[in-house]
Amino acid sequence: MRRTDNSVKRNETLARRSFSEGEMRVSGGRGGTSIVRWIRSGTKTEGGQSGELPGLVDIGSYKHEKALAISRLEALSADAHALLDEHLVRALSPCLTSSFQAESVVLLHLLRQLKPDIPVLFLETMHHFPETHTYRDELAERWNLNLINLQAERPSPGLWQQSTDACCALHKVGPLFSALSNYDTWFTGLRREQSPSRANLSEVEPFTLPGGAVLTKVSPLARWTTREVWEYAKAYDIPLLPLYAQGYTSIGCAPCTSLPIEAGNERSGRWGGRKLECGIHIQGK
Numbered sequence: 001m002r003r004t005d006n007s008v009k010r011n012e013t014l015a016r017r018s019f020s021e022g023e024m025r026v027s028g029g030r031g032g033t034s035i036v037r038w039i040r041s042g043t044k045t046e047g048g049q050s051g052e053l054p055g056l057v058d059i060g061s062y063k064h065e066k067a068l069a070i071s072r073l074e075a076l077s078a079d080a081h082a083l084l085d086e087h088l089v090r091a092l093s094p095c096l097t098s099s100f101q102a103e104s105v106v107l108l109h110l111l112r113q114l115k116p117d118i119p120v121l122f123l124e125t126m127h128h129f130p131e132t133h134t135y136r137d138e139l140a141e142r143w144n145l146n147l148i149n150l151q152a153e154r155p156s157p158g159l160w161q162q163s164t165d166a167c168c169a170l171h172k173v174g175p176l177f178s179a180l181s182n183y184d185t186w187f188t189g190l191r192r193e194q195s196p197s198r199a200n201l202s203e204v205e206p207f208t209l210p211g212g213a214v215l216t217k218v219s220p221l222a223r224w225t226t227r228e229v230w231e232y233a234k235a236y237d238i239p240l241l242p243l244y245a246q247g248y249t250s251i252g253c254a255p256c257t258s259l260p261i262e263a264g265n266e267r268s269g270r271w272g273g274r275k276l277e278c279g280i281h282i283q284g285k
């Protein structure tokens, strides 16, 4: 169908200068990229020169990059769904850990379409931002989540001032590993792009708990980029933790979270750059 808006007219002019047939990509006038298809028309002049301008007979014009992004997102979502489905079918007792950061909320959105009552394990470290608690509770109510808050038997608020390793071990690693012994399949929102410490993350891998029990750890978003996570959230109208609007790129406990200090390393603002992991995802290997 022939389009007559200004961007197409301008594209016609550009194309007539350098193309006579085929397909080309040109920048459109409204922020997108268009594919325009041309074929030669008219009759030859006596000199055999092309005395006619190519005729525009068909234009498949659309916002190409946006369309590519949507199809990429659909493909990623379909792959993630397939992986989730495959492991949910096998699992006797699956669970998801969620910090309520963007990727874990996107994964939760995908998972609850298949298993709405999946246990959602949240580590109540007693050091979270108030915004994290508010957001967690709002989403739990809105999505009717089967939320399970995990807490150390004897918490020690402020321990991070003496040792972040001891504090993480007490408030994160211990309670989670203890809880995970009740499950056989562990879904996580981990992604390779989040940090150099996660660059070699596998989508599916065995995870051995300190007591020897082995779970299947599944990270369906392992290859997703940050941009794709945000595109998904936008496409499905999922509100994200408001702290992102303040510039945080990775959000954990308040005393150990700052704005990123290294470009391209989302987790570089955690623990003042002194470490990248709390211990959960590097133990048991």
Ligand code: SF4
Pocket: 125, 127, 159, 160, 163, 164, 165, 167, 168, 169, 171, 172, 252, 253, 254, 255, 256, 278
């Ligand atoms: S992130 Fe900080 S406050 Fe939270 S458990 Fe680890 S050391 Fe403690």
